[in-house]
Amino acid sequence: MSTRIAFLKGHGTENDFVIVPDPDNAVDLSPAAVAALCDRRAGIGGDGLLHVVRSAAHPEARETAGEAEWFMDYRNGDGSIAEMCGNGVRVFARYLQHAGHVTAGEVAVATRGGVKTVHLAKDGDVTVRMGRAVLPDDQVTVSVDGRSWPARNVNMGNPHAVAFVEDLAHAGNLHAPPPFAPASVYPDGVNVEFVVDRGPRHVAMRVHERGSGETRSCGTGACAVAVAAARRDGADPAVAGTPVTYTVDLPGGRLVITEHPDGEIEMTGPAEIVAEGAVDADWLERATAARTLAVRNA
Numbered sequence: 001m002s003t004r005i006a007f008l009k010g011h012g013t014e015n016d017f018v019i020v021p022d023p024d025n026a027v028d029l030s031p032a033a034v035a036a037l038c039d040r041r042a043g044i045g046g047d048g049l050l051h052v053v054r055s056a057a058h059p060e061a062r063e064t065a066g067e068a069e070w071f072m073d074y075r076n077g078d079g080s081i082a083e084m085c086g087n088g089v090r091v092f093a094r095y096l097q098h099a100g101h102v103t104a105g106e107v108a109v110a111t112r113g114g115v116k117t118v119h120l121a122k123d124g125d126v127t128v129r130m131g132r133a134v135l136p137d138d139q140v141t142v143s144v145d146g147r148s149w150p151a152r153n154v155n156m157g158n159p160h161a162v163a164f165v166e167d168l169a170h171a172g173n174l175h176a177p178p179p180f181a182p183a184s185v186y187p188d189g190v191n192v193e194f195v196v197d198r199g200p201r202h203v204a205m206r207v208h209e210r211g212s213g214e215t216r217s218c219g220t221g222a223c224a225v226a227v228a229a230a231r232r233d234g235a236d237p238a239v240a241g242t243p244v245t246y247t248v249d250l251p252g253g254r255l256v257i258t259e260h261p262d263g264e265i266e267m268t269g270p271a272e273i274v275a276e277g278a279v280d281a282d283w284l285e286r287a288t289a290a291r292t293l294a295v296r297n298a
Helices: 031-038 086-098 219-232 281-297
Strands: 004-012 015-021 048-054 070-076 105-111 114-120 126-132 140-144 147-155 159-164 191-199 202-209 213-215 244-250 253-259 264-269 272-280
Touching: 004 086, 004 281, 015 031, 015 086, 031 048, 031 281, 048 086, 070 086, 086 105, 086 114, 086 126, 086 219, 086 264, 086 272, 126 219, 140 159, 147 219, 159 219, 191 219, 202 219, 219 244, 219 253, 219 264, 272 281
Parallel strands: 015 048, 070 105, 159 191, 202 244
Antiparallel strands: 004 015, 004 272, 048 070, 105 114, 114 126, 126 264, 140 147, 147 159, 191 202, 202 213, 244 253, 253 264
């Protein structure tokens, strides 16, 4: 009988993920296997994959095991590794609650972008302490269909380029990565956000996520957008001594981002588990082999 691999499906503001519980880090998830699972026509479908591993069992997270029992081994939909995913960490925490590993309240989650503290509220929303934004001084330009805009370079544990535009339609289809310059600023690629104003401290955005294409939402992107919008608007909590909150509308829903005077950024939004089941390991092996061959022949 074929081995079966357990999975769940979840989303945060429609940024959706395949969840693979694997406490002992026993499941081999190569880039091709992840891409097969995230395939929307031939697999389960997802913008990315949340590999749920105990920190002590993963070589990249062992040193954080004393702070966080669980490690979010996050992968983009194409199988590439990402440092952090804001919507993903909310869904990851919701899975831990769903599985009975944690209850409502605070839980620490190890990520490649550091240990994140997540608060599971009784009303269903999830708040993540996302850490501090880094704002390099690099001058960046992004382009789509002959138009170009200056972009703010913001790092939330992963890289972002935030461009303010007049109309979100100017972002084009966002299937392919929007060109940016200079290339040296983002040697490993970048998440690109296009932003319009909706009202006082209220913006809307679309995003191309590195390794996934356009997604319905991006948590780290919403944080980057809120910080970029605050600086554009002359607001800096470190200077004023009071928090600044922005409402960020995304195609998949709404996130509320607060930056505190110490630089800590909190993101609040929903997280849902919608399904669970099992994948046939023989199918995954065949699908992985087919993808690996296709890459070699490309």
